[in-house]
Amino acid sequence: MLSPRSVCVFLRLSGTGLLSSLILLAGLGCESSKKASEVGSESAQKPAAAGAPAAPTSAVSAPSPVGPELHIDPAKAWQYTKDIVANGPRWDGSPGQKKMGEYIHSKLKNDQVEEDPFVADTPEGKFAMRNIIAKFPGSKDGIIVLASHIDTNYPLRNTNFVGANDGASTTALLLAIADQLRGKKLEGYSVWLVFTDGEEAIKSWSDTDSLYGSRHLAQKWQQDGTAKKIKAFLLADMIGDADLDIFRDMNSTPWLEDVVLQAATRLGYQSYFFAENSTIEDDHLPFARIGVPVADIIDLTYGYNNSYHHTTEDTLDKLSPKSLQISGDVILETIRLINGGAGSGSTAPPQKAQ
Ligand SMILES: [Zn+2]
Numbered sequence: 001m002l003s004p005r006s007v008c009v010f011l012r013l014s015g016t017g018l019l020s021s022l023i024l025l026a027g028l029g030c031e032s033s034k035k036a037s038e039v040g041s042e043s044a045q046k047p048a049a050a051g052a053p054a055a056p057t058s059a060v061s062a063p064s065p066v067g068p069e070l071h072i073d074p075a076k077a078w079q080y081t082k083d084i085v086a087n088g089p090r091w092d093g094s095p096g097q098k099k100m101g102e103y104i105h106s107k108l109k110n111d112q113v114e115e116d117p118f119v120a121d122t123p124e125g126k127f128a129m130r131n132i133i134a135k136f137p138g139s140k141d142g143i144i145v146l147a148s149h150i151d152t153n154y155p156l157r158n159t160n161f162v163g164a165n166d167g168a169s170t171t172a173l174l175l176a177i178a179d180q181l182r183g184k185k186l187e188g189y190s191v192w193l194v195f196t197d198g199e200e201a202i203k204s205w206s207d208t209d210s211l212y213g214s215r216h217l218a219q220k221w222q223q224d225g226t227a228k229k230i231k232a233f234l235l236a237d238m239i240g241d242a243d244l245d246i247f248r249d250m251n252s253t254p255w256l257e258d259v260v261l262q263a264a265t266r267l268g269y270q271s272y273f274f275a276e277n278s279t280i281e282d283d284h285l286p287f288a289r290i291g292v293p294v295a296d297i298i299d300l301t302y303g304y305n306n307s308y309h310h311t312t313e314d315t316l317d318k319l320s321p322k323s324l325q326i327s328g329d330v331i332l333e334t335i336r337l338i339n340g341g342a343g344s345g346s347t348a349p350p351q352k353a354q
Helices: 017-027 032-042 075-087 095-107 164-181 212-223 256-266 285-289 320-341
Strands: 112-122 125-136 138-151 186-196 231-235 246-249 271-276 294-298
Touching: 075 095, 075 164, 095 125, 112 212, 125 164, 125 212, 138 164, 138 285, 138 294, 138 320, 164 186, 164 231, 164 320, 186 212, 186 320, 212 285, 231 256, 231 320, 246 256, 246 294, 256 271, 256 294, 256 320, 285 294, 294 320
Parallel strands: 138 186, 138 231, 231 294, 246 271
Antiparallel strands: 112 125, 125 186
């Protein structure tokens, strides 16, 4: 069965059959993506040729990274992905999600972890949800947030959809990043890992039926003043794809996207980044709306014409540890660049999400 898309995308390429196919796909059950497309059309840029690094779009002086270079352990990231998939479907209210929550806590048992419970008012009634937040204190005043969603697609709950890429891979990635942060005196900003709940639509993707955990947390952090301290919100989604090609998201903050590309280039991974532009609705939007710099690190060409996305084809055999390594290491390098001052002089206004 065709499911509503949790992440809606419109590519802004010209002259490709892939584009029209994706637009057709993206249009299915995804009303709000049209608005996103219109926003994107104002700012869309010509993509770099495939395989070539896209040029940064704004003048960002090259910062010096702060702190030691860190790399995730791809074997561990892969094991975490397999463990999470082994919990089965993890839609909200499922036994698999409860088990995965316990799994996350077990992997972070020596860290500073808190739960952020809330009740989501959905088209299918009220759901008890919770974000999980792990905090790694830094020595500078300010926070860098790394986020990923922990739920799997709810409308597919009666299938054997396991969300190996869409949910498991990036949850695993955050755990693998935690392994690198743990026990170290971080020289820069604090790093908070946020495992968001309720990213997926319960019935059909809309502004009110999606992003439950991130909308709740953005509102809470706006009210308690935390949002003002967030230097960057980096979101990872669907980056376990063995055929990795990460989009430049036009709903993300341009200078922060530029820093991600700088980090990728420093590591020699630039060919995996930003050959294509897109306009994506995901857990970064609620934070963008309250003025937090955001970047969605996402690959939405998962299988031919994105055909594995939100289908039972989203299984481990489509993923690779190498893709987790690329994304994890680029995120860790991005943190070093932000700690070195990347973006601190930016006058770019908060990105308009819609
Ligand atoms: Zn999804």
